[in-house]
Amino acid sequence: MSDFKVNHRDGEGFSVLELKGYLDAHTAPDLETTFQKLLTDKKYNIIVNCKDLTYISSAGLGVFMAYIEDVRKNRGDIKLTNMSPKVYNVFDLLGFPVLYEIYRDEHEAANKFRQQSKKG
Amino acid sequence: MKRPRVSQGVSVAKAAQSLPPKLSEDLLPLFEFSNVVNAAHDLKFILGTVLLTVMGKMLVARGAVLLKRERDTFEVVAARGLGSGIEGSSVTLQTLPKIIRDPAKETKGRSRNKWFLSHDIRLLVPILSNSSVVGYLALGGRVGRKPFSAPDRKLITSLVNLSAAAVEKAVMVERLKEAHRSLDRKLQELKTLFELSKEFNLVLNADKVIRLLTFSLLGQIGVNRYAVCLVDGGTIKIVASRLSDDPALLRALQDFCDLKNPMLIREIDKKLARSAAPLKEAGVQLMIPMHVQNRTKGVILLGEKLGGSEYSKEDLEFLYSLANLAIISIENARLFQETLEKQRLEDELKIAREIQQGLLPQTLPAIGGYDLAAANVSSKQVGGDYYDVIRRSDTEYVIAIGDVSGKGTPAALLMASIQAALRALVPLLHDLPEATGRMNDLACENTGGDTFITFFWGIIDTARHQLRYVNAGHNPPFLIRKDGSVIRLQKGGLILGMMKTKRPYEEGEVELKAGDLLFLFTDGVSEAMNARGEDFTEERLESILKSVGGSPAREILQHVRMHVQEFSKGTQQSDDITMLVVNVG
Incomplete structure (x- = not known):
């Protein structure tokens, strides 16, 4: 079975999900559970760090799609960081960069959240 | 370079x-x-x-x-x-x-x-x-x-x-870059299909298959408005949706129960345009049928694509493949659940049958000068039939027969409690109507008023040559004299378990003479159905009993059973058949 792990930690004003391994149809429900928990806890500023994400399939992307609306409705966002070219390619192929903000690292994404909270 | x-x-x-x-x-x-x-x-x-x-x-x-x-x-x-x-x-x-x-x-x-x-x-x-x-x-x-x-x-x-x-x-x-990208996309689609076919095979739960299907739709096409609908017995129902819950939408869908090909709403022909109007209003742009062996088993509705671009021919092909892949797994999961459910019911019935068989006497006590025989043929469903013969003294024997409404384990368990009460009461028994009243109260407490028991019991007194009995709503047993005259044992009162005893039960008393035939039965005998849906009837039973008077009890039993079987040939036995025969010596 493919291996996938989500590690969740909280920063100042945002939550970070570190994804590791294969995110596919088999493991997508794990990520879904994590998102559900974040939403239940009203944590809507979410940074997804893809540093150790080796593979993502459309089912994996589907999880992001399934939650982005709810998150944004609550004035939050899902921002993605540290994507490997391979993972980015899948995002790009399916046209996702128009929908999600993608940053080089967590620091950039966190800054963006800070700016947005000042404005908002 | x-x-x-x-x-x-x-x-x-x-x-x-x-x-x-x-x-x-x-x-x-x-x-x-x-x-x-x-x-x-x-x-x-x-x-x-x-x-x-x-x-x-x-x-x-x-x-x-x-x-x-x-x-x-x-x-x-x-x-x-x-x-x-x-x-x-x-x-x-x-x-x-x-x-x-x-x-x-x-x-x-x-x-x-x-x-x-x-x-x-x-x-x-x-x-x-x-x-x-x-x-x-x-x-x-x-x-x-x-x-x-x-x-x-x-x-x-x-x-x-x-x-x-x-x-x-x-x-x-x-x-070249463009061609490469288009190949990449195709490869990605194939990967998705391959991955899902693998994953779908592992999942035997329709809800989970549908969840994975929606994730893949969201991810691959980037839609955020969609619905997955399943067709069952000619009607369509929505099982997962991110569309409005307008009932007009569901009504409109009924016209697409046998959608044959993927259909873009903007290209819909005039005949269906009216039906499709609520779909269009809900933002649906595309409908994809889900086929199993050329039969439409479901429909996927999709809203706008990510970035607002139009659905291409390739998109339609991919989605149609995905839909058909998913529906096979959904069907498999459904069949698996059905099998499981059937297995569970069968297991339950097996338990019920075991309880019931455990309640019935293994051997009947010998009553001096009398000839006894009894039989219980349980149906597939297992009704709550029960009979008993208990020795009270050298000259007194309690006979009983009962039938619980309902079937399966609950019926069998209720009968078990009645049997326990009966067995407890027998040694102390002196007033049959009073004891029946107590059994009724007990049954009321146990059932909450939604399950009933028709019940007949009596005491055969071999010294006085008499039968005292109470009939609580049970099919009246036959007492057929040697001369062919028939007495039905009706006296008693309300069915057990309906309401607490207010009016005491009545006691009936009949004289027993040598050569009399006493026949107790449940409605499984009189209401056995033939292929035309007709009942066996008590009249038919009576005439058979009259014709076999004087035969040994076992033979009478077999004779009636044979007639019932002959009558209901080609149908499935729907209720337990229980009989108790007493030839008075």
């Missing part, structure tokens, strides 16, 4: 040689220009360089490069001084002559182009590759209104020609 190839250098030198001597001062920059341009693969960069070089040399403040995309559609790939946002726009041009001065004015008729007019284009130079036009360099007027002289035009043409090969190469690279 980081460095220009030597052969290109040579061709540039050749090109330079062919220029008029007046232009020799331009040779060095031309060479440099050629090197830069030929080393690059990026079309925008190349064309931008060409444009800027020409604009700089000719002192032109406005200019653009148009590149042929289709027959007469050109894209503005580079532009300077023409306002922002113009790059990327497309222009329709008829094929134009080789070099055009003041194209806004000079070209006539169809060639006269608004685009040139509105941008005040004064010179148009074709970019040629293998002597066919691949694009145009378009220039506005020169600073100081100086006209483009013949040598100027020649220089511009040379510059453009020098870049033509590079442009063509870059176009090829661009096309």
